[in-house]
Amino acid sequence: MKSNSLKDLGALRDAMRAAQAEAAAARAREAAEAARRERERHAFAHAVGPVTPMKAPRRAERTAPLPTPEPRQRELDEQAALREALSDEVDVETLLLTDDGLSFRRPDVGPDVLNKLRRGQWAIQGQLDLHGKRRDEAREALSSFIRQAHQQGRRCVRVVHGKGHGSPGKTPVLKSKVQRWLAQRREVMAFAQAPGPQGGAGALVVLLASK
Missing domain, CATH: 3.30.1370.110 (Ribosomal Protein S8; Chain: A, domain 1)
Known part of the structure; x- marks a missing residue:
């Protein structure tokens, strides 16, 4: 029984070490990716030079109300239908x-x-x-x-x-x-x-x- 318990403890310890190693590798990959992005940002800034943000353009304020929408196509369709509907021969x-x-x-x-x-x-x-x-x-x-x-x-x-x-x-x-x-x-x-x-x-x- 004692021999089996020692084996179980050893297996648990190995699993914990493997998990710790995998987590450390993941953190290392994230750090490397962050460093790469930082290098690219600095390289772009160096290539472009100083950048001054553009001021937002001034927009004229609308004072006149928008015209009321007119259903012109519908009115044209209705007029065409009316011309056909009203007959001189009735x-x-x-x-x-x-x-x-x-x-x-x-x-x-x-x-x-x-x-x-x-x-x-x-x-x-x-x-x-x-x-x-x-x-x-x-x-x-x-x-x-x-x-x-x-x-x-x-x-x-x-x-x-x-x-x-x-x-x-x-x-x-x-x-x-x-x-x-x-x-x-x-x-x-x-x-x-x-x-x-x-x-x-x-x-x-x-x-x-x-x-």
């Missing part, structure tokens, strides 16, 4: 009421609402004048105007299409087209010919859906 005559002003209302809009439009009892909150515009220009302008007015929460607007005095045959070219276009807009709940003080036969009073 037959909306069956939706127009057969009165002198060829009024229009959705099925869920009561006749009393339309009567108020005819009599000018709704406050006009915006106006679009289409005088002098070609067909495509007028269609795009009308689409943008209706969309923006609805987004702004406006309920009643006026669209001036003219009486056609300057058109061939003295007929209002845009009038029937504007009626078709308006009837295709989901925001439009009703429209009627404007009363005399608000433009008469040369304009329409348009009721928009609530936002």
Whole structure:
């Protein structure tokens, strides 16, 4: 038993010595690496010479607010979609009421609402004048105007299409087209010919859906 214990102690002592030797070798390698890096740093400093740190450049302070980002590409896409969506060929005559002003209302809009439009009892909150515009220009302008007015929460607007005095045959070219276009807009709940003080036969009073 005593012989075995001495052997175990000897093995433990040898393991401890091996571990100590390995630790000392590791410390020596670390010291050698640190010395190498220090030599390289001194060699670089000697080769480059004295170095003066550069001063940080002065930056102008921004005083004007940044412009609000505008979704221009989305607006262009929407305009292109609107040009395709509003057709001149859509037959909306069956939706127009057969009165002198060829009024229009959705099925869920009561006749009393339309009567108020005819009599000018709704406050006009915006106006679009289409005088002098070609067909495509007028269609795009009308689409943008209706969309923006609805987004702004406006309920009643006026669209001036003219009486056609300057058109061939003295007929209002845009009038029937504007009626078709308006009837295709989901925001439009009703429209009627404007009363005399608000433009008469040369304009329409348009009721928009609530936002």
